[in-house]
Amino acid sequence: MTAVADDSATELTSDETVRSGLQLGNRLRGIVLSLLLLGLVGASANIGQLGRLGRITFWIVVVVATSAVVFVSLNLMVSLARRSWTAYRSLTGALLGGIGFGLLRGNRSVGALVADSEFQLILDDGEAIVVEDRALVDAIAKIADPTLIEYATGVIGLVEWPILGAVLGAFAGMATGFADRRVRLAIPTLIGLGGGWIVGGNLLFRNRPDASLTTVAVMTVIGAAVVGGASYLAGKRCVLVERCLLGAALGATAGGWLLPDLSGGSATTSQLVCMIPLGLVGLRFGWPSARDANGMASFDRRARAVIFLAPALTFLTVNLVVPAIRTIITSFQDRDSEEFVGFDNYRELAGSERFLDWRSWSGDDGTWNVLTSRLTWGGLFLIVVGFAIAASINWTRNRTRGLDHSPTSRGSILVGGVLIAFAFFSVIRGTLPNTIWWMFTVTIGATTLGLAMAVLSQKAGRWESIAKSLVFMPMAISMVGASVIWRLQYAPKNTSQKQTGVLNAVWVELGDLSHAGVEGSDYPGWIRWAVLIALGTILARIGFTIWARWQRDEGFAAAGVMAVIVGWLFIEILLRDLGGFQINDDGSIQAEAVAFRELVQPFNNVYLMFILIWIQTGFAMVILSAAIKAVPEELHEAARIDGATESEQFFNVTLPQILPTVGVVLTTILVAVAKVFDIVRVSTGGNFGTNVLAHDFITESFQFLNRGVGSAMAVVILLIVAPVLIFNVFNMQKAES
Amino acid sequence: MRNGNSVIDRAYRKLSNVPMWAMWGIVVIWTIPSLSLFVNSFRSRTRQRQTGFWEALWDNDRNFEAGCPEEYLRDDLFHVLENYCVVLSNDQASGMLTSVISSLAIAVPSTIIPIAIACFAAYAFAWIDFKGRKPLFIATVALLSIPLQVALIPLLRMYLGGAHFTVPFTERTLTLIPDFDLAGGPWAVVLTHTGFAMPFAIFLLHNYMSSLPDELIESARVDGADHFSTFMRLVLPLSVPAIAAFAIFQFLWTWNDYLIAVIMLNSGTPEVFPTTQRIANLAGDFGRTEHLLTAGAFVQAFVPLVVFFSLQRYFVRGLLAGSVKG
Known part of the structure; x- marks a missing residue:
């Protein structure tokens, strides 16, 4: 990303770091052991807790070990492909078949031996009833005397389904290893057809599709044409047939299962509807010829990429991308996410005084409160003073009109700007201005103080590391803990x-x-x-x-x-x-x-903000300190020879050099502050005019149970953060190329 | 200015060194809050309520009021530690021990699982040459800036009832993820942390792994090692410093998290609440237990502080290598 990241990367790869990594391993082991010991000592006072600790450890080990076994075996499977293609294909087939049939069974699409099978009773008047409980069947049989009882139960049980799938898949896979192309095509196709026949015959009544074969045929052709055409246009002509077959299978599935109504179809139809796609899949499975070395390498790359990336991408999709999209959708729906209401939630949000409150903007006599605020005039005064200093410096130095800024003039203009911003934030109330006020104050405050610490501590000699550690320490304390700590400081x-x-x-x-x-x-x-x-x-x-x-x-x-x-x-x-x-x-x-937290509204917000500044200053200090140390000594040397004072060196040499890092620090803190929740929750619970979006969002969603407006608030937070996101991605692309 | 070397001159230079005083001023202001918590955690309820922590210097007291069981009060040490004795007991109202274990049950798997998964992905992004690698990587890192709030509620609903998908234009609903009844238990929190940690972990580890020398990886490939063994035997052991940096970062983050815990565990029993939630609840409940808040908060902060001070170098390194985490 920046000079800092590059520098640390090169530092990380040195031999010294590898050694220190090993040392770290020892130390980590020490910490883990002492933690365990601590836990044991603490737990020895109470056996029940020890048992809980043991249970938790057991489950963690089980989950981690299972995942590791799955990952390693998948990799070994791909490694196997190099030695024996047939073995690899059989294993893949067995896995796919087993999982597929297991899923069918797990979703209760196909019948099983006893427990939750189905019965269809055809009564005297020709009416058909589907019953799932055997006892009920017997009861009905006694009263109504049905002419026919059809059992949808197969002879295939719960465990047997996946096993059957695995065996079929394994045979199909093995067959693709044959040298004779006709065998290679015929056997998987036949196995696919046979599997479809079995599945179709065992479908529960409620899942038998009432499909027409014409639809299936048309959809098959359409699927083949669409997927094949896309593949043709993408220039993948060598795999055209395979793509067409895959498309046909997909089309057949859609035509047989998605379009028609489920339940009500005959056994033959459902068998056919199962056989067509599965047969096509079998054909697709058998189509490719054995791979040469080149094809093998590319297969290996692709397979590894999938295995290595799949877990991470799954988590990203399921836990981040899909929920975010769902939140955006629910923000356009009503409070129970049932009807779409357009922009109503946003309109309600913008209209509510909780979100944006202009009531203090003007006084009773029609004056603007910003203009009567001491902050505004103080700020304006400082800005004027800053420009006056700059002009006078320019005059003494160059005898011309214009501005020549010094630290003093820049500093007073900056402080003046901050004061005027505070004046505005103190009269425009509500969660949105509060959130922006937080972002403004904490970002500027933490970065400035962190920069000051980074610069000043350099001259502290042997005390430097102690001073920095003490300022850095709040980073390790939770925001909840920090709020409790500052409650002690603010207590009236x-x-x-x-x-x-x-x-x-x-x-x-x-x-x-x-x-x-x-x-x-x-x-x-x-x-x-x-x-x-x-x-x-x-x-x-x-x-x-x-x-x-x-x-x-x-x-x-x-x-x-x-x-x-x-x-x-x-x-x-x-x-x-x-x-x-x-x-x-x-x-x-x-x-x-x-009463810092309660009564001094609206400036109680600033006291809460200071808690976060207290936490984040250490972060800014550490990053900026590393950046300052990375500035080449020759630059300072040259500046010194030119007669620059220390402050001139800082503003003209150091600061321009570390500017990209300052940008990184600013954006990082900005994103963190936009999400601040814990401090407000623990300190004031959002009362006394200290509510922010991230906190109000929780109240809205969990107390007022208005999912629509709550989601709209989350989307507003996203929109506030989005520019930073775009900025980061942009920077990243620049760094990559 | 005076440039002499006499004692007075040196003292004058020290005293007039304003920047140094400013720095120590910041350090003192930054230290006092933690110090006051630490000192107050040893003081009795009455003392905490009546006098400031600094008065402990001349107004020492034996802590007799917290309500610790008699059998623990064997000698003087336990009198001073009485708040801790109550806080570390299994008392339902104010005991922290249960929540310390709950915090461990959340923080440990939420550190291990993302590391493993992100290592695989980082290796793939760094060394496996597949189509669409770059856009996929940039998209992954772009997710860094997604605020948690945007994803939390749908996630909670997924943990409460599984994931279902209604096929458009039909009435059919497919169950994609069945209801495992995760909400209210630590695994819901762990899975949430795992998802949210992914972009940062991948970014950090990718930066490190891709900086490993090309020749090293190439020579392994020439020797016939496939990606799996290159990863396991070469890249993973070499990446220990980066992994450690991320592990510390993630452990502190998950141990100190409150937002995810409060949302995912709201429906659970108090037994599963982590330390942060426990402290927040104690803080919201003025009165009988207020004096235990200090000891409780110190217990909460103890584990991260130990990790922090013993592994500060690696933590700093993690921050430096990936200072874009939101």
């Missing part, structure tokens, strides 16, 4: 109690500090002044740094950010406005905690 307690959550404890303490000396605060008044003086000193120092760097024409982004933070603290403490407090009537203050 009412005014009379001590705060148990870190954030509220700090916030309430800050409120106390900024009101030091006021009735109700724990701090004496001088502390506030001491803090103000300290902050003022720091502010002055930062101001001096900025001025000095400005004079030397150097960047001052970090110092600028520091100045903003410290300046904000200074002003807030000066104005006695910082922290969680409330002012009583008598002027004394009282602690007031923030």
Whole structure:
């Protein structure tokens, strides 16, 4: 995909990695053993759990071993084909015959010896009744005295059906090994006809097709013509006859089974209808001549491709593609998926305030709330400042009008943009804007913080790996666990109690500090002044740094950010406005905690988003850190010789080099966030205006039991993610060629 | 700026190194939440409710209130571990042991089965030359970005009642997959995980297998090895690092999954709930068991953390090799 993937691939193939792979094997064994031991120790307290562990292990082993045996034997079968074509064909025939006849029996199309056979009773007045229960037959026989009882039971039983199929198939396969072409064609055809005769004769009454032979004949010809014609047009002339035979068999099946009504046909018809397709299949089976070495190789390739791919493609189709298509179909159906309703579900979704809520868009007096929001003006201010800085840099450097962006200007424009976006998200509510807000915030937040960690940790020397491990650790914690962890951090307690959550404890303490000396605060008044003086000193120092760097024409982004933070603290403490407090009537203050998850709507969403940022930052950091390390040292060297500062090196050398990786990180996180469910579920249950599409979809489908609208929500998620999908596939094709 | 070498100058340089402070700031902020969970999991119900975790530094207590059976309280260690003692017991209301086993029953097969299946497919895409290989591979990887939600409900219906197909223009319904009554049991979750893991696993393993040297595979073919033995004897052993990377990734993913479990197991008995579902239910039930949530969440996170810290290198490698997983 990118430089990262290529790099890791080459790294993976080195000898060192193979050795480390072996080491890993040992370590894995250690872990598995200790886990088992742990389980045993834990389980020893309770024998019942031990038994359950044993049962589960047994079933896992059985399933895995069976699948392995099937896979290996199929491969051995194909290997056998090289040595003995006849043996291979017999085995294939036996397998196909056995499975085919077994399926017929399993679907209860053909009769069996005792248990669920059928009886047809022809009563005196000529009416025919089909009964499945022998006791019932006897009861009816006593009352109605039927003239004829016909048994649809064969002499062939449950187990005998597949065996019979296997034997017939094996003989047919063996016959295809004969050198004489007439024998090769005749025997499988005869076996096919015979098999059809047996199956047709044993069909249960309810499955006897009321077919007309003309239809069967016409459909046979049509099938042969269609499949053969397609094969001819595709340029496969060497297998034309085989394709025609296959098409004929398919056509005969359709004409005999799909078009006419089932049940009501005579025994002879059903026998004929079985014999025609099976005979054609037999003929097709015997048609090809023995293969030369070249044909053998291509057969081997194709057979292996099928065996190796079939399990994966089956899972992909059954578990992913078909369900996705079904969801798209149900999104156009009513709540019980019975009638098609067109776009009604989407219309209902778009019209509901749960999905998209414009009520906060304008205030009572008709003003736009976006324009009265402090976020908008703060954001606009930052953007203006950013452009002003860029223009002034350009002016000092080149004495021309225009823009010359520095990290400071870019940073403030970016932050300003984020603030304005937040302003919009805070007035347009509903699950759709919330989902997009999540995607926006978490993607930008995690990527920026991850990039910062990746860059900063490089200079941490021997502490680098520890620092990175600690930031990376949340990746191993489940979103449910993370939500529980952050519930502890966000926990609010009412005014009379001590705060148990870190954030509220700090916030309430800050409120106390900024009101030091006021009735109700724990701090004496001088502390506030001491803090103000300290902050003022720091502010002055930062101001001096900025001025000095400005004079030397150097960047001052970090110092600028520091100045903003410290300046904000200074002003807030000066104005006695910082922290969680409330002012009583008598002027004394009282602690007031923030109910982060519940009451601070709509910004409680941001606090939930931070949980995911906490998880995803480590991911972004690891990927970006690897990309940064892959940037060739010579580039930095050259930049250093040209006199670039470290931040210039980062923005002009490193960042352009790792840009594709940043793209990968962004898209990966974007797709992950679109599906966020666990955090919302555990933290708020979707209440307090924090619902997102992926969570609401569950509520709609399982609580409101509206499958139509629920599916429509899933499709909306798919549509949000689809651009990323197209982007990924596009990138991939570029990388492949 | 000062460039001297005296103690004061060095200290000044350290203190004025703002980027370093910013980094450690992030590290501390990222560590405190996990630390608070860990510390609180050893504290009693009253302490957890009344004071913050940091007060454990000077306000140590013996944990007497969780309700652990008398016979476990033999010495001091068990007093501190009392929350864990309850959480790891077989208590129906708050015990996690059952769900730990259920999680294993889901995570272990959901790791092994996709690896096996994806290895076959990755080998076929990398080394077997068949028609339509490239478009098929691209289609497979394109499925990476399909959100789970799109497929979940029809899958659940399939596990509840099998798969049936009504032939168009006729009234006939064919049973394609009979009803195995899988919903409500771990195999439904395992099969779902297997399907969803497929695109990523194939992508990752294919990237690795196709980077193996051509000459190696060719020489094996010249020696008369067919695809099966080339795969089993050569490619599979060489791919152990990539397989390990994916295995760790998949194990963490399945152990930590909540969405698939909650949908597929909703109709099952609480016995089959994995740890995540258990914790989520405990979290939704304020009151008696709230103080056990911390110990429970730590038990839930313990297994992935062990896997993570002991095999971090391989995990990182897996992330690097296939950072497109959604």
